Amino acid sequence: MPDPLKYNKNFDKLSYEEKQLLEETKKSIADFVEQSPSISDVNYATRNAHAKTYAVLSGHFIIDPHLPQDLKYLFDKEKYEVIARLSNANLKIKKNKKDIPAYGFSIKIKDDTGRTISNYPLVNFPLFPANSVSVFLKMFTNINKFYAKKWGNWISFAKNIWKVIPSLMTFSFIKHSIALFLKRNDFILSFDYHSVGVYRLDDKMMKIKISPKDIQKKFGTRKEVRSSVKSYFASNDYETEVFIQLCYDLKDQPINKLNIEWKNSPFIKIGELRFEKNSFQNSISCDNELLSFNPFESAEIFQPVGKIQKLRDEAYKVSLQTRKKINKLLKYK
Template identity: 70%
Template sequence: MPKPLRYNKNFEKLSYEEKQLLDETKKSIIDFVEYSSTISDVNYATRNAHAKTYAVLKGVFIINKDIPQDLKSVFDSEQYEITTRLSNAHLKINKSKKDVPAYGFAIKIKDDSGKTISNYPLVNFPLFPVNSVSIFLKLFTSLNRFFVKKWSNSFSVLKQIYKVIPFTLNPSFLKNVFKLLLNKNNFILSFDFHSVGAYRFDDKMIKIKVSPKNVEKNFGKKQFVKDAVEDFFKTNDFESDVYIQFCYNLKDQPINKLNVEWKNSPFIKIGEIKIEKNSLLNPKSCENELLSFNPFDSAEIFQPVGKIQKLRDEAYKVSLQTRKKINKLLKYK
């Protein structure tokens, strides 16, 4: 078995132009969040991605006793308390029954003292539609401005979407699009959830997959997703396996090419997530609405890796700071 590649900070180094574009994106995030209560017709400021919360839950992450010692030393406790948030990726909170099946499963792992050691915002689609930092930033900025300014910014959105299309025209991406379309009506908790980008695992680099066990795909098929999740946890426990893949070489496991799957890297089970029935928290409470799953608010050995990942740090922070300022002024409860 080859040795995994070691982490190098050059994987996430941004150019001067990319840093300038990121500053523009941050301004658009602030504008979006400040206007978000009107966009989504709610009485609080929302996130500017994954705005809709289906559920916030408490659970545990149990480390597999059979994993090699060098992996076990990274997570040195037998189990950890976790907080999870189920969400929809849309920037706007859709109040209709039918949501686009772009789901989030964010995990906050805490140590015995209650301190967060790692955040993992996972999604049910394993790939990212663009590798170019500049194209992504321009697209995200134009989307934020579209929701604030509506049709006056529609041409810019279409222009950036056109630039993204070539990145999606490869067998790996198209295969996963087809798979999602086939399963688009499945229950949210029956999907696998993935880290789109890579993360550090001490001095190594990994991708993560969470796979549910024995969840009925047709559960709550005629319900709103939020109602189906709440009904599920009234009577069912949730269990899922947690797997990682190591990066051994950049040809087969590219760090900054997010539109293709990693190959020739086996999935290694490192543990299980367990959420007991009746573990639902109030998603509308100020404390839970203001939860942040910024993957950079993690211990150094669990930090994200890659240029697209690097953008999340400042984007998450400016979004959270703006939400906190507005929601505390509103005394949101």
């Protein structure tokens, strides 16, 4: 393999128009979170994406002893503490209804002192539906306004949805959409989870995938997802392998084109995530809504890369600040 491409901050640069649209999106996020207790009929403020928490888990990230020599310097411990959050991508928490199988598996990796090293919001669908930052921001702003009952122009929203459609017509996107449909009833812990966006690995750039070991795909399928996860951890450990792909060529591994899979980049195992039985924590709690998995709250060498990723920084901060303001009041009411 050739040498991996080096990170360049130009991959992250937003245009003036994109920055202006981001400001409007941030306002819509704050409005949504402020109204989220009534939107989802819960007694706390939720996130404006992946609102439903199925479980919060505590476990460990075990470094692979056979890690390639040129990566070993990045991990000075054999084991790191991990906090994980299982979630659903919907903005609104549905009750007594079957959720769409769009799941999240967010990971917070900490050192021995409890300091966060890196955050990785992973999802069970490896691709992103939009490459244009402007189109995505306009669409997401309109969605937030709709839920917050500040619905404006239907025509504008329809136009933005229409502009996303071409990004959904790639071979990769269609293939994974069909695969997700066929696995729609599978147990949440049986899926692979992906970073979708790109991250730094010091001066290199990577994507991340975790794959479970020895898991029953149909475990607890007749139960609600939260109940099935709780039931699983009552008597089972959970292990998942952690792989990365490195960027060698922008043609085969594009940074800002997230609707196609990377190719010609082998998966490299860097370790395993291990969660022992009884690691399930109370998922319905204001404290868990104060947890942040903002990937920009990571060490510099593990920061996100790319324009779509850049949007997450401000969006996560606004969402967390608004949740903190509301949930701290609710917690001590």
